[in-house]
Amino acid sequence: MKMEKLLIRNASQVVTCSGFAAKKGKEMSDVGVIEDGAVAIMDGRIIHVGTTREVLSVINEDEYSVIDATGKALLPGFVDSHTHFVFAGYREEEFSWRLRGDSYMSIMERGGGIVNTMKATRESSFRNLRDRGYDRLLDMMKMGVTTVEGKSGYGLDLNTELMQLEVMKELDKAVPIDVVTTFLGAHAIPPEYKGKSGNYIDYIIAEVLPVVAEEKLATFCDVFCEKGVFSVEQSERLLRAAEMFGMKPKLHADEIVSLGGAELAAKLNATSADHLLQASDEGIRRLAESNTVATLLPLTAFSLHEPYARGREMIDAGCAVALASDLNPGSCFSCSIPMLIALACIYMKLTPEEAVTALTINGAAAVGRADTIGSLDVGKKADMILLRYPSYKFLPYHIGMNIVEKTIKNGKTYHP
Ligand SMILES: [Zn+2]
Structure with missing residues (x-):
């Protein structure tokens, strides 16, 4: 069976929120921003996270469906x-x-x-x-x-x-x-x-x-x-x-x-x-x-x-x-x-x-699932959102507006 592969590249920010447990106190301030970032996904799981350059150096882009995320921020799904x-x-x-x-x-x-x-x-x-x-x-x-x-x-x-x-x-x-x-x-x-x-x-x-x-x-x-x-x-x-x-x-x-x-x-x-x-x-x-x-x-x-x-x-x-x-x-x-x-x-x-x-x-x-969701870490479910804007800081700033352009669930894209 053919593997389903998705690459999201050139995101102005990949906001990883990296971790496998709840973050307490000051740890909550560290959202782990990678500029010009990319995430590679295979069969609904995250297999690579890094700068676009890093990720492209370890995969063959031709095997992937590609989303160009220039000017957009990529975050874990809510x-x-x-x-x-x-x-x-x-x-x-x-x-x-x-x-x-x-x-x-x-x-x-x-x-x-x-x-x-x-x-x-x-x-x-x-x-x-x-x-x-x-x-x-x-x-x-x-x-x-x-x-x-x-x-x-x-x-x-x-x-x-x-x-x-x-x-x-x-x-x-x-x-x-x-x-x-x-x-x-x-x-x-x-x-x-x-x-x-x-x-x-x-x-x-x-x-x-x-x-x-x-x-x-x-x-x-x-x-x-x-x-x-x-x-x-x-x-x-x-x-x-x-x-x-x-x-x-x-x-x-x-x-x-x-x-x-x-x-x-x-x-x-x-x-x-x-x-x-x-x-x-x-x-x-x-x-x-x-x-x-x-x-x-x-x-x-x-x-x-x-x-x-x-x-x-x-x-x-x-x-x-x-x-x-x-x-x-x-x-x-x-x-x-x-x-x-x-x-x-x-x-x-x-x-x-x-x-x-x-x-x-x-x-x-x-919900007891920090080991499998909630961050963009290798091995986790590819649950993520792509914003219409280049930074997560637009989330509170663009008050009351839905700025989610795409919701990606298990590596599949919705609301394109
Ligand atoms: Zn209640």
């Missing part, structure tokens, strides 16, 4: 490591209530919020969930996302949670983008368990986790650790049980109040702790000492008009920070990578370099 992209129904009414000044929690207490989407998702067909999810993944690919994490959590019962995860498994095959699945059965307390959050956790551990594990539907288990939802103790109990079933822990931590979610994530050596708007100084210190990635979601803070997570301080304290969209139908109906980067740089005071690291190698670490 990893959106926190989304809820499989759901049914929309909550545009609630959005207008929020604009009027109602709080997220007060809307939840009125039966809105996650339970609203739960009802629509329970009533939805597999096909409807899949088709809507498919469209959202294509939108993401246009903005340079090559791997996405998706969570269940809108079923809050066995059958619908399984259906959401199965939809993601099918989309992983149907769409070039890679989908990493997370079981988030503990996203909210379903109406059947109102006032009985402990019993609901018991139910998930006894009835749902074993089936999710048996059918190999999720890599991670996540929990909404929040006042009035699931306590630190309940979260710990669930995540420890999930680990027994082979699912690694993730947490929605310290989003609305400072509850100790960051501390719990560090204690459990969770793959990531996400949101962290209200993370305490101690929580940030513990994260910095741990291998847990601090995943920040500035589009949600923007959408809810909440203060942003302390991204600058977290990096200065030595944390590994990732950025993700949090796409969901309630608190953040957006997966706009351009806007995410702008918010992270302008309001959380990340540098352009840190934002790039946060969306590539650190995003990959936040």
